[in-house]
Amino acid sequence: MICALGSAVCFGTASVLQAAATRATTPGTGSGVDPALLLRALRQWRYGAGLGLDGAGFVLQIVALRSLPIYAVGAALAASLAVTAVVAARVLGVRLSSTEWAAVAVVCGGLAMLGLASGAEGGGTGSSALRWSLLGVAGAVLLAGTVAGRLPDRPRALVLGLGAGFGFGVVEVAVRLIDSANLANPALYALLLGGGAAFLLLTSALARGSVTTATAGMVLGETIGPALVGVVWLGDRTRPGLEWLAVTGFAVAVAGALALARFGEAPEAEGTGASGVTRAG
Template sequence: MLLGLLCALGSAVCFGTASVMQAVAARRADTGDGGGGGGGVDARLLMRALRQWWYIGGLGLDALGFGMELVALRLVPIYLVGAALAASLAVTAVVASWLLKARLGGAEWAAVGVVCAGLGLLAAASGVEGHGSGSPALRWGTLIAAVLVLAAGAFAGRLPERARAAALGLGAGLGFGVVTVAVRLIPDFAIVGLLTNPATYAVLVGGAAAFALLTTAFQRGSVTAATAGMVIGETFGPALIGVFALGDRTRAGLAGVAVAGYLLAVLGALALARFGEGGEGGEGSASGGVDEGGAETGPPSPTGDHPV
């Protein structure tokens, strides 16, 4: 239980810090030459970022965080892992206030405190991971859901601008949620079992769909709206499936405490949604940051990602 909790929190620290490191790399790589106009992805900017240790370090933290997330999903309930991943936004906000000079107001520091308090309550009330391995119908259901997320994303991309980012972010969150559930439905990593388990393909399709939708959301709309939609999509559904289909439980008599902690962690993360891209949208992030010589630079480009 303790190892699973530490891995869940460690993955949140890795993901949250990686987002800021990638934002720093984007600022340093942005020469202001106007490339990639129209709000799309600037391939030259990405290539320059990939040559920097900040960006490579961020990718390394992403990989480490994903590994710890996999371990956590094998040891603790899904709802605890989901809340910890949402809490990575609190890590991003704190690290961004240091590296990117993004100013956190009193309300935002309060939101960080709320996230920490929620996680504390949740950790105190969490029981052991459920031993249910899921039915064949649930395994096929995750694969079908992953395909539907991919198809729905194509539709969401055609929505009016105001709703597009939130819809794409929600779709990305649902994709990440499918991955979270599907990992629990893979009992072992034997080659034959992996190849014949629909959940294996749900991980691949759901993860690819989620990354594609989130990247599109950040390119075409508000980072805040996209991140808020993603947090909602990746937390509530998997938590309910873990409880009702996979046997995740709380400590005896502490179900109410667990629910309160979960809601506090998620709501606090939503209040910090503007930091979903390493400090994007903050009052100070429009002018704060660092370059090679320590001088301040402009706002980060949307190059960060959300690991599975």
């Protein structure tokens, strides 16, 4: 759980840096999958620093997924929104309302309940069908991003956010399905395709449309689906008799994160012209 929370801190801090860099780049073509936009963002040192933190967060995420159920790690990663809110308040001078500070506390409370209720990771290794299905979902995420650019602003933001969330969710599940450097394992390619597509969609979501809507969709996409896969197919369980506490903690943590969804697009700090946006996942 310490690794999962450390991952959330890395992702949440990276979000503020990447948001400022992304918003400072020239807008792209309008497509949900816009590699050129990502390349322009990479020229900003803040985006590079954010990617460094993302890399550290990913390593911590892998360690956590090897010891904890997916539902616990997913909820902890959604808590990166709370980290983004606090960092934005410190670094960008963003004012948090009393309701938003309460949402930060709610997220922490939900994670505490999950920490008490979570058992060890499930012993399931997943079937070949699950591995190939995961690769299919990763491909669908990339396709969804491609067509999202043709949609009006609001549904486009939702599709991009959900797509990014599903892509990050694919990464979470794929980590559990990779037990060696086997190049014949479809989960390995699902991880690469899903993670890459998620970053492309997220970068586009940060640059245009309602990022608050996109962030809410991303939180739902990267938590609920992977949690169900972990419980149904990979054997994730709670400590005996604490199923109710795990369900409550998961719901509370995700609800608190959704309440902080505006920090997918933190308001501009007075006099700085910078804004912060979340990664999550």
